[in-house]
């Protein structure tokens with residue numbers, strides 16, 4: 001009989017539990033326009049999950065309220081402000097509200113925009129053309145101007161993302177004013193990146209492809225078959241969920257993209273590859 005005492009098994013060291021992962025936007029205050037639905041709402045939810053305190057802006061109060069309450073119920077910090085991007089006073093007031101509420105502004109997602117009645121440019125009314133320019137082109141300029149001042153005065157460094165469109169990178173026979181305004185946003189984005197880079201304020205744009213939101217469904221309702229046609233032009237063969245666009249915006253707003261500025265990031269399923 002072997003009575004040699006068996007070597008006690010050395011207990012394996014318990015691996016240290018990873019400390020709770022810090023969110024991508026931890027400690028940041030984020031301002032999001034067009035946050036009542038679609039890509040903006042998905043972004044507000046995601047930014048809050050990633051640790052940001054979020055101020056949601058758009059015109060439709062009941063939508064803003066619903067998304068804000070959802071974020072709070074999930075443990076996030078959010079509030080909202082009614083804001084019309086076509087009204088300079090309203091845009092300035094919304095950014096001011098963010099600073100009053102949270103004491104600072106670190107990052108901003110200028111995402112709110114309007115569609116246009118689809119059709120050739122000679123069929124578009126001057127009123128519709130002017131409205132698209134006011135909301136989709138002048139709106140982001142107004143917002144950036146107010147945001148830069150707020151970032152400078154509080155966080156002192158920051159990041160801005162503007163929502164452009166894959167339509168900014170091609171001809172748009174159905175949405176000519178919309179495409180032109182989005183291309184103008186790309187130009188504003190590049191100019192802002194160059195102007196404010198020395199202050200460590202990064203400015204980028206995302207160019208979503210086909211994304212399943214009210215804006216797309218409205219276009220598809222007016223021009224039936226649009227979604228199917230766009231999907232056929234998309235290597236991934238499908239439209240995006242708004243959350244997939246929000247993920248790109250979150251990364252560009254986060255410190256993980258600290259050396260990225262002045263870019264237009266396509267999030268288009270490969271449509272313009």
Ligand SMILES: NC(=O)c1ccc[n+]([C@@H]2O[C@H](COP(=O)([O-])OP(=O)(O)OC[C@H]3O[C@@H](n4cnc5c(N)ncnc54)[C@H](OP(=O)(O)O)[C@@H]3O)[C@@H](O)[C@H]2O)c1
Nearest residue numbers: 034036038039058059060084085112113165211213214215
């Ligand atoms: N869906 C796509 O396929 C697609 C593709 C490329 C780019 N995009 C861009 O993605 C962004 C988000 O659009 P979405 O697809 O999420 O559309 P959406 O569901 O229609 O959302 C648009 C958001 O913008 C807000 N908005 C519209 N006019 C406004 C105004 N005058 N002032 C303030 N807010 C205003 C809307 O709220 P109120 O109406 O309540 O103000 C809403 O919250 C837009 O910049 C759009 O151009 C979308």
